[in-house]
Amino acid sequence: MKKILSITAFTVILSMAGCKKDSEFLDVPPIQVLPNEVAFSDPALVLSILGDLYNRQLDFSSLDNGWRSFADFSESFPSENGSDFIVTRTGWGYGEWATWDYTYIRELNLFIERDSASTALTDADKKRFMAEARFLRANYYFEMVKRMGGVPLITSSMTYDPGKGDVTSIQVPRAKESEVYDFIISESEAIKDLLPKDPNQKSRASKGAALAMEARAALYAASIAKYGNNTPQVSLPGGEVSIPVGKATGYYTTALKAAQEIITGGAGGYELYKALPDLSDNFAALFLDKSSANLESIFIEDFRIGGRTHAFTTNDQPYSISDEGADAGRLNPSLNLAQSFEKLDNTFAPFAITDGSGNPIYYTNQQEIFAGRDARLAGTILLPNGLFKGKRVDIWAGYIVPGGGILTSDEASKLKPLPGTTTDVQVVGKDGPVNGLEFRTQSGFYARKYLDPTVGSGRRGRGSDIAFIRYRYAEVLLNAAEAAFELGQLPVAASYMNQVRARAGLTIPLTAAQITFDRIVHERRVELAFEGHTLFDMKRWRIAHIVWDGSPTTLTDLKTNLGVANARSTQPWGLWPYKIYDPASPNNGKWIFREVLPTRVSGSNRFQFGNYYSFISDAIRAANPKIVRQPNQ
Amino acid sequence: MKVKFQYIVLLAFCAIVISCEKDNYDAPSSKLSGRLVYQGQPIGGLERDQVPFELYQFGFGKVGPIGASFTQEATFSAVLFDGNYKLIIPNGQGPFVWKKTGAGAPDTIPITLAGSQQLDLEVTPYYLIKGPQITGAGGKVSATFGLQKVITGTGAQDIENANLYINKTQFVSESSVDRVAKTTIAGTAITDVSNISLQVTVPTLQPTQNYVFARVGIKIKNVEDRLYSPVVKVTF
Numbered sequence: 001m002k003k004i005l006s007i008t009a010f011t012v013i014l015s016m017a018g019c020k021k022d023s024e025f026l027d028v029p030p031i032q033v034l035p036n037e038v039a040f041s042d043p044a045l046v047l048s049i050l051g052d053l054y055n056r057q058l059d060f061s062s063l064d065n066g067w068r069s070f071a072d073f074s075e076s077f078p079s080e081n082g083s084d085f086i087v088t089r090t091g092w093g094y095g096e097w098a099t100w101d102y103t104y105i106r107e108l109n110l111f112i113e114r115d116s117a118s119t120a121l122t123d124a125d126k127k128r129f130m131a132e133a134r135f136l137r138a139n140y141y142f143e144m145v146k147r148m149g150g151v152p153l154i155t156s157s158m159t160y161d162p163g164k165g166d167v168t169s170i171q172v173p174r175a176k177e178s179e180v181y182d183f184i185i186s187e188s189e190a191i192k193d194l195l196p197k198d199p200n201q202k203s204r205a206s207k208g209a210a211l212a213m214e215a216r217a218a219l220y221a222a223s224i225a226k227y228g229n230n231t232p233q234v235s236l237p238g239g240e241v242s243i244p245v246g247k248a249t250g251y252y253t254t255a256l257k258a259a260q261e262i263i264t265g266g267a268g269g270y271e272l273y274k275a276l277p278d279l280s281d282n283f284a285a286l287f288l289d290k291s292s293a294n295l296e297s298i299f300i301e302d303f304r305i306g307g308r309t310h311a312f313t314t315n316d317q318p319y320s321i322s323d324e325g326a327d328a329g330r331l332n333p334s335l336n337l338a339q340s341f342e343k344l345d346n347t348f349a350p351f352a353i354t355d356g357s358g359n360p361i362y363y364t365n366q367q368e369i370f371a372g373r374d375a376r377l378a379g380t381i382l383l384p385n386g387l388f389k390g391k392r393v394d395i396w397a398g399y400i401v402p403g404g405g406i407l408t409s410d411e412a413s414k415l416k417p418l419p420g421t422t423t424d425v426q427v428v429g430k431d432g433p434v435n436g437l438e439f440r441t442q443s444g445f446y447a448r449k450y451l452d453p454t455v456g457s458g459r460r461g462r463g464s465d466i467a468f469i470r471y472r473y474a475e476v477l478l479n480a481a482e483a484a485f486e487l488g489q490l491p492v493a494a495s496y497m498n499q500v501r502a503r504a505g506l507t508i509p510l511t512a513a514q515i516t517f518d519r520i521v522h523e524r525r526v527e528l529a530f531e532g533h534t535l536f537d538m539k540r541w542r543i544a545h546i547v548w549d550g551s552p553t554t555l556t557d558l559k560t561n562l563g564v565a566n567a568r569s570t571q572p573w574g575l576w577p578y579k580i581y582d583p584a585s586p587n588n589g590k591w592i593f594r595e596v597l598p599t600r601v602s603g604s605n606r607f608q609f610g611n612y613y614s615f616i617s618d619a620i621r622a623a624n625p626k627i628v629r630q631p632n633q
Numbered sequence: 634m635k636v637k638f639q640y641i642v643l644l645a646f647c648a649i650v651i652s653c654e655k656d657n658y659d660a661p662s663s664k665l666s667g668r669l670v671y672q673g674q675p676i677g678g679l680e681r682d683q684v685p686f687e688l689y690q691f692g693f694g695k696v697g698p699i700g701a702s703f704t705q706e707a708t709f710s711a712v713l714f715d716g717n718y719k720l721i722i723p724n725g726q727g728p729f730v731w732k733k734t735g736a737g738a739p740d741t742i743p744i745t746l747a748g749s750q751q752l753d754l755e756v757t758p759y760y761l762i763k764g765p766q767i768t769g770a771g772g773k774v775s776a777t778f779g780l781q782k783v784i785t786g787t788g789a790q791d792i793e794n795a796n797l798y799i800n801k802t803q804f805v806s807e808s809s810v811d812r813v814a815k816t817t818i819a820g821t822a823i824t825d826v827s828n829i830s831l832q833v834t835v836p837t838l839q840p841t842q843n844y845v846f847a848r849v850g851i852k853i854k855n856v857e858d859r860l861y862s863p864v865v866k867v868t869f
Binding site: 090230233237550551552569602604605606608609610618619621623624629631632633 | 696697698722725808810855
């Protein structure tokens with residue numbers, strides 16, 4: 001009896017407890033997924049969603065994108081055996097540099113739609129988030145149009161209705177190349193006043209960033225219109241690739257106007273970075289300084305120790321000063337780039353290694369040969385005997401012994417006796433150069449731009465937190481100068497260009513008559529080296545197929561036509577220092593230099609017409625037959 | 634236990650026997666090959682792997698090309714399954730003109746493949762290299778040849794330059810890895826297109842060999858791919 005009672009009681013309790021409504025019991029709010037209304041109710045949550053969208057921006061060269069993204073186009077030599085394809089190949093595949101991330105576009109569109117549908121956010125927050133997402137969307141469309149030409153312009157999220165079974169409504173054809181640029185320009189104009197007008201707002205979009213993007217985009221469109229005329233093959237009848245020449249003036253005017261709005265302080269007080277007395281150190285510090293003293297950087301990709309870091313310094317630090325043993329020395333700027341930094345009298349000259357009658361010039365120290373040049377040379381490139389982290393890099397290729405022979409070894413630790421002596425001594429620099437010896441320089445130079453002098457920055461575990469500058473004031477000035485030059489406003493162009501040049505120690509101003517297309521091209525090459533501009537600049541000027549024409553770069557090619565826009569540069573050369581050993585001679589202990597083509601360089605860059613716009617893959621075109629294929633592929 | 638083991642062996646054996654044959658296709662065996670010709674005559678030569686053609690087969694879902702390139706002798710080949718194919722040469726490829734549709738898309742050649750087939754593709758080259766004579770003597774290689782302009786009137790293009798290339802191996806072209814030396818004459822410097830002479834000095838070869846492979850090639854203005862003569866082996 002007692003048993004029955006207890007069983008009954010237990011059953012009653014159980015059934016009462018189990019008698020919850022189904023909906024009450026089953027509808028548990030998820031704890032890993034936030035519904036849209038919740039996510040878009042709190043500014044901090046929205047910012048974290050936006051943070052992910054910021055992180056997914058695409059850059060050509062970027063510090064967390066691998067050192068190799070800086071290494072191509074004969075501006076440097078890749079000193080890593082696994083990467084020598086860069087200098088052994090004879091050109092690029094048509095698929096190179098392609099991007100087609102419509103997932104990213106869709107998520108940006110969804111963000112914009114959800115942000116505007118949100119009721120819980122304040123109006124000011126909503127507007128700013130919306131403007132930032134529109135900035136990122138325009139920036140990605142800019143990145144796409146640079147690489148692919150006109151792409152489908154999708155500005156709202158699309159939904160596929162499986163019930164209908166018809167995908168044609170969401171198959172969008174490619175827009176005209178000019179329409180994509182127009183979109184970027186109109187978006188920038190629309191959002192610029194919704195973004196903060198604050199030069200210290202660097203890693204989030206600001207008014208300055210929107211205007212800088214507008215100026216650059218309009219300039220690209222203008223030059224494609226103007227110089228695309230020289231390559232009629234690179235065009236499509238529907239205008240998906242190429243812009244009619246008649247639009248050039250309009251775009252140049254837009255570019256100049258947007259750039260001038262920044263220059264005249266319309267976006268806050270941006271100015272060139274002039275913090276240090278030594279102009280080379282100042283130029284290098286521009287890329288290292290993230291404080292509010294740096295009013296030059298406009299929009300950056302930021303990093304933080306303990307959070308997101310990158311391995312640029314680990315990969316590219318000098319071998320002898322490495323924090324990480326043999327992990328070093330990959331990016332070696334080429335002689336092609338180094339010698340294009342002009343002399344202080346505004347003239348071009350290769351480094352003087354021989355005198356008029358062909359005899360070698362003897363220098364008392366290694367840096368003498370580089371003296372009297374543009375301060376950006378030593379700011380961008382770590383020269384032989386250059387200073388990094390308080391130490392000198394040890395770059396020399398060997399001894400020249402009496403009789404003219406070369407005494408060297410295949411590694412610095414392999415010692416050899418000098419002629420007439422028996423003591424073993426070091427006969428080659430700890431940082432190279434030795435042909436084919438990876439992680440030491442093989443061109444005679446190391447990269448200095450972005451190289452982090454902080455203690456421990458070269459360690460794999462710690463990494464470096466140097467920011468990558470996407471837009472900076474000097475480029476805005478150069479954009480303005482180029483637009484003004486193309487519009488025939490030469491004095492205006494000269495004044496902008498001279499500001500950039502004066503900061504680099506070139507104090508003799510260029511006159512209006514001296515501003516030429518070659519000057520514009522050259523100034524961008526030296527000011528913006530390793531900042532991801534080379535390919536896109538060469539493409540928009542339509543000189544890529546001339547500069548990278550597939551023929552090997554001979555020594556004569558190298559040493560002539562300096563400062564000429566379409567001079568051939570298909571192979572990275574090096575400049576190797578040698579020490580003289582000849583106790584009987586007054587030149588004992590002095591230095592001579594020789595131009596050397598590293599033996600690994602067996603290919604030469606050939607840029608074909610089909611490379612001007614990257615291949616749209618077969619899968620994309622099969623999924624959407626409205627996509628027309630690129631020309632010359 | 635012993636019995637069970639036998640079952641396992643038997644089962645595995647059956648599985649192996651059954652899985653054979655039934656779900657495997659034979660490898661494709663029909664060979665489609667041919668040359669690029671103008672009026673039935675080979676056009677000469679091309680740079681290897683630079684002029685592509687595309688074969689399409691419809692009826693299997695998404696359509697993508699079976700892509701390949703012409704050889705440096707301007708021939709092509711593909712091993713395929715029997716069936717219906719369409720062949721195109723994409724726009725802007727080759728030192729010749731491929732027929733186009735009214736809309737500007739490359740015209741297709743329908744191919745019905747049943748067993749191996751020889752198929753010559755008729756194209757209209759801008760120029761033809763006539764009677765190339767390449768000889769070697771005294772450390773030099775000399776060539777004489779003529780040029781015949783095929784496309785005249787609209788679409789005609791001038792010669793940008795003519796070249797004599799030599800290489801250590803049988804691959805010879807403008808590509809920097811396919812030549813050890815070349816001489817160039819600019820199109821404007823050519824006085825008689827029916828009789829062009831070029832001479833190139835053979836550089837020091839490592840390891841030494843007493844022969845080189847040579848051919849002449851021309852660059853036509855506004856056309857990216859060059860037209861070459863057949864490769865010849867020359868002893869110097």
